[in-house]
Amino acid sequence: MTTSGARPLWQGRALAVLGILLCAFSLRSAVASLSPVIHEISADFPLSSAVLGLIGTLPPVCFAVFGLITPLLERRLGIERLTVIALCAMTAGLILRGLVGESVGLVLATAVIFAGVGMGNILMPPLVKKYFLDRIGLMMTLYTTAMACSTFVPPLVAVPVADAVGWRFSLAMWAVFAAAGVIPWLIMLMRGRDASTGSATQGGTGSAAQAEWVPEPVEGPDFAATGPIATSPSSRRLFARLARIPLVWALALTFGTSSIMAYVAFAWLPVIMVEVAHVSASTAGLLLSLFAFVGLPSSLLIPVLVVRFHATRPLFLVGAIGGMIGILGLLLAPLPGLLWLWTVLFGLVGLLFPLALVLISIRSRTPESAVLLSSFVQSVGYVLAAIFPVLVGVLHDATGGWTIPLLVVGAMLVASIPAGMIAGRRRTVEDEWERKHGAW
Structure with missing residues (x-):
């Protein structure tokens, strides 16, 4: 589709904009809002190192597991309904996390949150593609910016809020955004149901396959502007094909490296700053916020x-080489003065x-x-993400320092460069398959 067919972002799809942005914000606020108030929680009930380690590994593990399950659920429920379920899980988990009274409850509530986040991670890019095919660059900019903001804002406000009204409110308040994100999708689902019911009442030949309302395309053959959009069921056969495409593995390694x-x-940078550079804990926390903040400008610019x-390739090299220089520094x-x-x-x-x-x-x-x-891509990436924080800790304990762990992290950036070059090819996964194996 050409850009001449593009419409204003809000025209006919304001609810989709709100739904996607509120969901995107909730995907990271749940991750970033817990660790700043761990000490306050520990004052109310004990949190062992094992529990903290388990909580630290829950996000990538849940993301990987639900990354595999989500396509199966989407096939049965539809992408909009599953988005509502994911947001409801996040809302319930965030509220429960603010009410728990012992460590097991904290772990279980956190698992519920990240189950919802794991589904949301998978659903967001396809939702953008479905509702904003003519505005992918702009919408991805807004979407990734919302995620970037929700990464560095919670660490900044969590402790002041906890000091003012308690850690329970500091944790639970983020449920407001997830709950608000449910509303646009529910409205669109109800509108779609009403439209399909009206068509059947007027004597249409609607069948079960037509129960969802499919809006008319606007300015292009593949662009549906508003409302729930019926998609073909996810296919295990197609999913298996992805594992045979080098481009897919390159994308997985790119995401995994990130x-x-x-x-x-988030697990080790403050500790590294304290032990290697001998800064105070508060300075180390500010440096961690700075690390997260650097992602905000990139989220604004990269999609466009x-x-x-x-x-793609120049941007990947800037990220990978910049990261390596930072580690060497x-x-x-x-x-x-150089930190x-x-x-x-x-x-x-x-x-x-x-x-x-x-x-x-x-x-x-x-x-x-x-x-x-x-x-x-996200399942493979989060499996890698679940391994490395633990690996860094093990290497630190084994060597008694941070040189080897940091070199291993830097080596991962070096190893990812070929994947970034492959990911930069201007081809789709369907193109790659058809070039070697025939029709997709």
């Missing part, structure tokens, strides 16, 4: 740069996250294949 850097940083200017010159520079450079790995999300949307032809690709 996830590894994020979870390693990739969609309009096809700048921490190893070779951990001076207090801000090394943190910003290491934070450039944040470019890889919005880059991977945009590529999931544009490296597939249809919403169905986007769901499958999103599931495969």
Whole structure:
């Protein structure tokens, strides 16, 4: 589709904009709002190192598991209904997390949250593709910006809110955004049901397959503007094909590298700053916020740069090389005056996250294949992300220092560069399959 067919973002689809942005914000606020108030929680009931370690590994594990399950659920329920379920799970888990009175309850509530987040991670790129095929660049910019904001805002406000009104409110207040995100999707589902009921009442030949309302295309053959859009069922056969396509593995490694850097940083960067550079804990916390903040400008720019200017490879190199320089700086010159520079450079790995999300949307032809690709890529990526924070801790304990762990993290960035170059090919996964195996 050409850009001449593009319509204003809000025209006829304001509810979809709100639904996607509120869901995107909830995907990261749930992750970032807990660790700042761990000490306050520990004052009310004991949290062992094992429990904290389990909570730390829950996000990537849940993301990987539900990344595989989500396409099966989407096939039965439809993408909009499953989005409502995911947001309801996040809302319930966030509220419960603020009410628990012991560590087991905290773990279970956190698992419920990340089950919803795991589904939401998979559903967001296909939703953008379905509702905003003519505005993918702009909508992905808004979507990834909302996620970036929800990464660095909770750590900044969680402790002041906990000090003012308690840690329970500080944790539960983020449920407001997830609950608000349910409303637009429910309205669209009800409108779709009303439309299909009206068609049947007027003597249409509606069948069970036509129960969902499919709006008329606007300015193009594949663009449906508003309301729930019926998609073909997810196919296990197509999902299995993805594992045979090098482009898919390149995208998975790109996403996995982004996830590894994020979870390693949130788990260990403050400790590294304290032990290597001998800064205070408060300064280390500010540096962690700076690391997260670096991702905000990239979330604004990358979707447009990739969609309009096809700048995938240069952007990947900036992120990977910048991250490597930041790691080397921490190893070779951990001076207090230079830590801000090394943190910003290491934070450039944040470019890889919005880059991977945009590529999931544009490296597939249809919403169905986007769901499958999103599931495969994110599941593989989060498996890697679940391994590396633990691996870094084990290497630190084994060597008694941070040199080897940081070198391993840097080596992961080096190893990901070929994958970034492959991901930069301007082909879809369907193109790659058809080039070697025939019709998709």
